Amino acid sequence: MLNALAQLGRVGIGMLERLGRGHLLLLGILRGLPDLLPRPGLLIKQIYSVGVLSILIISVSGLFVGMVLGLQGYYILSQFGAEQTLGVMVAASLVRELGPVVAALLFAGRAGSALTAEIGLMKATEQLSGLEMMAVDPIRRVLTPRFFAGFISMPLLAALFSALGVLGGYFVGVGLLGVDDGAFWAQMQAKIDLYEDVFNGVIKSVVFGLVCSWIALFQGFDALPTSEGVSRATTRTVVHSSLAVLGLDFILTALMFGD
Amino acid sequence: MIQNRTIEILVGAFMAAGLVAFFFLAMQVSNLSASNNGEGYEVTARFDNIGSLKVRSPVTMAGVRIGRVSEIGFDRATYEALVKMRIEGQYNVIPEDSFAKIFTAGLLGEQYIGLDPGGSEKYLQAGSEISLTQSALVLEEIIGQFLFSKAEEGGTLEKAND
8 A cells, every 4th residue: 555655656756857857958958049049050950850851741741631621621611501611711720720730740750759769869879978078068069959940940830731731722622622712712811810810820839849849859868778768768759749739739729719 | 961051952941931831821811911900090889789790890881891890898878889990091081970880791691890971071080989870680689570560460460350
């Protein structure tokens, strides 16, 4: 009985410790920003590996999600004779929800897991210790550029996702199913608000970018320096990021659109 | 390892593509081109019943959108709805005795305010009030009136038959 209680306590303390280490790491990463600004080359290299290499999966998924939304939306809306609002439906669901959320999930799978594996392997092969031996702070030199690369890339990727999704919905709705071209765009423009819809979506994607890159870097940095530890950390990155994105999405949606 | 320059070019292209996508969302998808908030002038109108009129509902004249509802309040003294609307500055020659009506777009559509121009030489300015208004048509009330008049008709018919 007491043993079980002690076990539970150990798990709780361990969780709190991890949480504390995570926040200290975030603080350390943010403190590295002044060092990063004079050396944009580091950042650009990371934006390449985090953002540019994710473009393909993001744009293909965005296009297909938009096309599916077009098909499904048309099926439902045509029952009410409201096919012309297809544009509103596609754009609103993409800009408000699917763009930021699905892009963040893909980002966690594509870029987050790669970040974790990279940092974890650096730790396992003692490259981080090597940097420290040379009096280079590994957090500032290695983690900060990666963090800000994710932070910058995520909103851009989400915007790409939404824009291509709208185009996909347009191809299916107008091209395939014969919704009126003018009504599609006009209804969309009349109902989608720049601040209420588009900006709130951007805020969401900024938050998700921060959370995803933070989780990925922390898991890599906190991984056990063995091959098993790295593989576990990579799995945890994807699971935790996805859960965090979905949970935060609910909170943000309730705050933004809840009234 | 790819050349540094290639990476820079690709990153530049990525950021440009992202910004273009955002620009597309702002310009093509949302109503940025149609909304110039903060400009124009505000007028008020009182309605007995505004139905489901909302803040940001359109204000139209001859079907053209000339402004939006900016605030909806309740007058505790007269039990009327107090609707403030912001009309764009370029439409500054609307006669003072214009008629404000609340319409519904389509059967299930949103409600909006339609302005019918009057004949006055004086024009609406910031702060002026539209005194001629017509409330929203509430479907239940209309059905109620219809049933009531039908019942009355039936009553008179019965009397005539007697």
